[in-house]
Amino acid sequence: MGKVLAETKLFAGYGNTEMPLGSYALLMGVYGSALAGYFAWRGGRGRSAFPRMGVEDVALFGLATHKVTRILAKDFVTAPLRAPFVRFESTDRASEVSESSRGRGLRRAVGDLLSCPFCLGPWVAGALACLHAVRPREARLVASIFALTTLSDFLQRSYEWMGQELKRTRERAEALEVSEVSEGSLREPEPTRTH
Secondary structure (H helix, E strand, O other): OHHHHHHHHHHHHOOOOOHHHHHHHHHHHHHHHHHHHHHHHHHOOOOOOOOOHHHHHHHHHHHHHHHHHHHHHEEEEOOOHOOOOEEEEEOOOOEEEEEEEEOOHHHHHHHHHHOHHHHHHHHHHHHHHHHHHHHHHHHHHHHHHHHHHHHHHHHHHHHHHHHHHHHHHHHHHHHHHHHHHHHHHHHOOOOOOOO
């Protein structure tokens, strides 16, 4: 399907198998259909399909969305979910992995989605927002767990960064002392003055 699309002027330049346009369109259709189905279900029963979120909820669900997408797209533990669609490349810092999509068509498109936290963001945010509309207390509890984890990760990274900076500062100070000592031993001692 991607090759057929690429042969039209509208999609010229997207003919390679690296860009499965038809499969991307299918994934967008699934996302849009899921939201439309949710709106039809919630709106058809006279309940509000669009619950109001305060600033606190936006911050809470934003932090939770960030963490859930990182876990789904980069964590070792969720690798079995991604493995059919991606190839392991390397280990990154903080127990994260780097992966690349495999296959062609829908398999590649799903691999692109699952290995990209930015791409997963709208899917996770949509799921959390819909959960919030249906079960607000439970949604806040789930979001709080992941938001707290995000803050914990930030503190862990801060400690790592401070520890690395202290180590570098200590190494620079030791190197400076060594260079001062070696420069001092190379200089001829100044003659002592007698009166």
